[in-house]
Structure formats: C-alpha cells, structure tokens
Amino acid sequence: MGKGALALLVHGGTENWSPQRWKARFGEVCGDRPVVLLPDPALDPAEVHYAAVWKPKPGELAAFKNLRVIFNLGAGVDALMADRSLPDVPLVRVAVDDLTDRMTEYVVLHVLMHHRQEPYLRESQRVRRWAPKYQWAASALTVGIMGLGTLGAASAHALGALGFRVVGWSRSEKQVVGIRCFHGSDGFDAFLRETNILVCLLPLTPETRHILNRGVFTKLNRTSPLGAPVVINAGRGGLQNEADILRALDDGTLGAASLDVYETEPLPGDSPFWSHPKVVLTPHNAADTDADEISKYVARQIARFEAGEALENVVDRTRGY
Template sequence: MIEILFSAGPESWAEYEAPLREALDGHGLSYRLSCDAAPESVDYIVYAPSSGLRDFTPYTRLRAVLSLWAGVETITGNETLRVPLARMVDEEGLTAGMVEYVAGHVLRHHLGIDAYIVNPGHEWAPVVPPLAPERPVTVLGLGALGSACAKALAGLGFPVTGWSRSPKDVAGVTCLHGEEGLKTALAHAQILVLLLPNTPATKNILNAGTLARLPRGAAIVNPGRGPLIDDAALIAALDSGQVGHATLDVFRIEPLPAEHPFWAHPGVTVTPHIAAETRVSSAARVVAENIRRGEAGEPLLHLVDRDAGY
C-alpha cells in the first residue's frame, strides 16, 4: 500500500482529491491518499510550497516530493529535503496557458492594440504595424515554458531569439547562451519575454545596464518571476522612453501592494499572476504518472537540479 500525503492546503485538497484519485486509479495503484498521514508511513508528498511544511526530517520512508508548482525556489535550499524533488511541468494545462498568455501579449504589443482600445480623443489615426517577420522577439529562458513559447512565436512568423544560461537547441529559434549571448539577445529584442527561473544568477537580470541594451521603445512581457526585474530601473527606463511598455504578471511581493508605482504608471500593465495557473485535472495526471514511475522503478519526470535551483 502506497502512502501519499497531500500537503498543499485545505482549499487545494477540496479541488485535487477527486482528480488525484481518478488519475491514481487509472494506473491501478494500491494507495492511501490523505492530508494527515503519519510522517513515518509516507512514501510520496504531493506538495505546494505555501503549505507550511518545511521540516522533512520525520518522513523517514519518503521517496519523493512532487510539487504542484512550477516554481520551487523556496524549497530547493531546504537541507531537510534529501529525496528527489519534481516540479510541475504540465503541457496540457500550465504550458498551454503560458503559451496563450505570451502569444496574446506579444501580439498586443506588436499590433499596437492599446492605441485603439484606449483612445480618449476618438482620433482616427491609423498606424499600420510591421508584419511579424519584421518584429524581432527575444525569450529569456528556454526551459519547458520558454521553449514552448519561443516555438509558438516562431510559428506566428516572428524572428525569435532565445537565451539560456546553458546551450539549448530549439527548432526555429536562434539559441544563444552566456554573457555575450545575452548582450546580443537583448540588442535584438523589440519585444522581450522573461521566462527564467528565480535563482541568485537571474535576480535583477533586467537592470539599468541590461535595459539600456534593448532597442529604444522595446516592450517587455514578464510572466516568469518578479525578482528578474529591478523595479526602480524599469520605472526609470519607462520614464525615459527606453522601454515603451511593460506587461507584468509576477512581482516581488504578491498581491502587488496598492502603493506600488506599477499600478499608476501609464507604461505598465499589471495582471494578477494569471499567465500559467496550474490546471487541476491535468496536474493530477502528472503527479500520478510520477508515482507510477516511482513504483515501477522508472526515472521520475521533471526532477529539480537542486544546485541550479530549478
């Protein structure tokens, strides 16, 4: 009998219990799924970093922690966690949602749609945008989400440059890496999409210096992580016209405080962390598949590199 502890909060339990049972039953597994299993009996923990569980020492039989979140930066440094940690990579739900969000906002900036939606003077002022092949887009971060978004944008006809810390190969995308690669990727970015993880190496990757490398008037879309951007530097770049607009879905503090200057700035669109919400039914299938793999002795999917932080 497999003992599975659900540690993601009572509201999530109400949403996940039935889909998880259905997915686990589909694999023919013999299991007990609960929110209150005795620590010494637990084989797998279905986990959300917001759950409050921080000490994994009592879980002496634990085989793996399966996160319901894509972001795991708050747990990777936990020294009591000595078993494999898998993050949520859900192509059916989370990835598809991110691709739709990114494609929608890139097209919005590319087409200049805001000028027509917000037109207080009722001016007849047609501005014909360039076609997609004339609008270079850069995606920083070529993990599962970044690669999917880069390929989707390339499929729409945009010339897409992708940058990552280590070499990657994504069909239809010019892939760069390293410090010099970052400089080139930024220089080509009329629209810049941020999909990097939050690590010490990526914190404030968009700062006064890197923002200055963008083409003047570039648009930024950040559905990745809030700490990727130096907030004060971005405000200064918007005020000077170096950055034309920033669409931000993630922030250092969430919900974004009412007094934060992003709310009132005419060059900022705030969305409330909605770009890639985990979809319960498909996420449950991802978790169940990893438990099946664990029981079959197969490698787990989407394992976190604890040293890299993602």
C-alpha cells in the same frame, strides 16, 4: 496504511487550486493510495512516502523521514530550493502539455498586444478618438526569449510561425530548431542587442535574481517601429528589479511592460504597477494549469517510480531547476 500515503501541502492559489479541490482530484486518480491534506494531527509522518506541494513554508516537509519523492505543483521550484531543511529526495517539477500551451498563449497574446498597439487603441476607444497609426508587419520586430526550456521553445516556435523574428538566450547552450540561440555571459549582450520585445521565462536562481534590471534594459535594441523596447515577464517575480522597471518606463528606456509575476504576491494595493499607463498587469495566471492534468501527471510519476522506472523532470538541485 498499505501503500505509502501522498501528502498534500498547498498554500495560496485560486479557487481552482484550493487544497480541498486538490485532495478531491488526487483521491480520484490515486486509486487506493491514501491522500492526506496537511496539516493533519492524526497522520503518522512515517506513513508518508510522497508529497505534492505548492509554496510550502520552510521546514514543513522535514518531519517526513520516509519521504521518497516531492512533487512541486507549479513550474517554479525556487520556494522549495530556499528551504535548507528540505529532505534529500528527488524533487520533480510539473511539465505537462496543458501548462506549456497556456504559457505559449500568454506570451503570444502579450507580444501581439504590443505589436498591434492594443494599449493605444483601447485608450483611443475610451476617449472616442478615431486616429489609427501605421501598423507594421510582425517581421519588423525581433522577440528575444530568455529561457529556452520547454516553455521558451514552444513560445519561440509559435511566435516564429506568426512571422516574428525570434532569438533565444539561455544560461547553458541550447539548440532550438529554427531559432538563433545565444547562451552564457558571452552571448548575453549580443542577444540583447537584437531584441525589441524581451520575454523572460527563466527559472529563479541566485544567478538570475534581478536579471531584469536597468543595465539589461539599456542594451535592448531601440531601432524597431515600437520606438522603445518592451519587457514581458511571466517567469518569477524575483527575476525583476521593480524599481528599475518603473524608472525605465518613466524615462523612456522601456516603452511598455507586461507583468504576470511580482516580488510580493498578491501585488500590494499601493504598488505603482496597478495604475501605470505603460504596464499591462495580470495576477500570476499566465499558466494557471488545469489541476486535473497535474494530478494525473503526479499519479503517473508515482506509478513509474514504484515500477522501478526513472522519474521525469527531476530538478537538478545544484542548478536550481
């Protein structure tokens, strides 16, 4: 092979993310670079210079001794970071406008859903009940966003434009124009005390695992017209303590939850989330990004790298994102 091959290793995903469709997309944008779908017994591992992966199993990349860059096809890299045998090469996360826009849509949709009392209105429709409740203005609610990276900042600006009060929290100090920002353990409780609707877009790291727990829920602000706080998690399933969410919903500590991610996916059929009256459930599709955009992004990154330019959006392995 002339150019180093790009190996594709994709587990799971929707039809739009099927391995065969990924191969077709990368074949179109990579020119004469060989694109190989793994596993391929005929492939010489030494010829692989790049890998584009989604949820690889631990050890699957260790055989590629000439690997130069690993591209993760989704935003979360926790599955890769858990692989102790992962080659010591740059790990690049996806950061495309399409992904950011779709996540912003999801966050705005679900904040508005709870703000505009949609669960109550849909139930009223089902039972043919004409009983509208008082509807407050967006400015009556404070939305707190955990995670102020590209996704969090975009969602914060969109919600602010709709009239919501918006605050943000991140582990390290961040500045987002027009948004009051808190950071670190010192700012966490102050952030929670202002928040009526909590949106979680954090990466999953050892420090953030189960950060959505009862201790956090009890500190959320309970003085808004909602009556009880709402949690929206579109980050990673490991961020939430699911038993705590269920108990908090049942005893009124939380008024509602929108969940796009779960500790076990696909969500088991016997999960209480499926039928819980206070849960809005979606199947991890908040930012189901156009794979065409991702394949073009990876091809551009490879071209930059081979031209001697710096890769973009390289994961800091010590921080996990």
